[in-house]
Amino acid sequence: MKEKILLYFLLISFSCFSQTGKLTGKLILKDPENYKKVLENTYIILKTSIKTDSIKVDSDLRFVFEDVKAEKKIKIFISPRNYPINICYMMDLKENEVENVEIPYTSTCPYSKDRNNVCPICSKNDEVLPIIYGLSAGISYKDKDGNPTDKNGKIISKEENEKVKSISGGCIVSDCQPTWFCQRDKLNF
Template identity: 25%
Template sequence: MKYCFLTFLLASLCHMSNAQRVFGLIFHQGRGEPMAQADVVFISESGKEFRTGTDKDGNFFFKKLRKGLYNVKVSGFAIADTILSGIAVNGDTSLTINYNVYCQYDRSAKNKNCPLCGREDSVVRIRYGLIGVRVPKEGHHNSGSQNQKEPDYFPGGCLITTCDPNWYCRRDGLQF
């Protein structure tokens, strides 16, 4: 029994010596402030995931990570995921991760020419959120479909992120 306890104690100490602490800050460069309540996932080379979140000041903390290389994924509400590759953990590690926002749709915010056909006559703005529609009173609706006009928008859905398309080309079925 004494040997079992000593073996267990020795194994626990060896395991604890391999455990590293990782702490850091996620900083949102676009807003110029720390990112509160973001999800931080360290993914080991074997694919095992270790998750935590940032506090209101953008700080995160992992107690027990093994030495090695990790991919780090940062995500949060209404932001695009960012993945950093090859983050080395060798002993206690402090990180500052600058979340830099790049959106492929920023270039098209004011340009409504379709990138495929080059025209803008079939291009409409994409609207996000809950879209209200007027319903005619009973007895006042049009029976002919020729009087019904196609809306001047395309419904984009309720989920809004920091990188959403601005325009929709009806001719090509393309969001840009």
């Protein structure tokens, strides 16, 4: 009889401490022409406070993690990374909860390095400026009388001297960032 009572309490204690949930999801592919590549190469990485696990997406780009420890700040990553920004998804999972997530995913950088400076919206380049990344400094030239000049010493108007020739993209340089900015359409491309 004592053994049955002890076994009963052990089973209850295990069921009380098995605070797990289930995480299911699907990648919403933004570049469907790369479906095959994504299917062959993409993993979802789940990180909790006690373990890190990964799973390959299935043919419908779905994934399932069973018996995930119920806790706050569970992290989900995608490998290869998401473009244009590598995103870490964070979520809270409660005991016995089934959480379903849909994650927008782009497998390639949308900013082509070989694209010319023609805006894809207005199809013009007269208001297009290059985007400069990293630490940059503006240089202005003047002649001995203080008149603004170009880099060859030719005197230019004050308006021409004050005209914006590029915009700063910031100090952080990544492998996926726009190289042009259209002032007319306020578009990075």
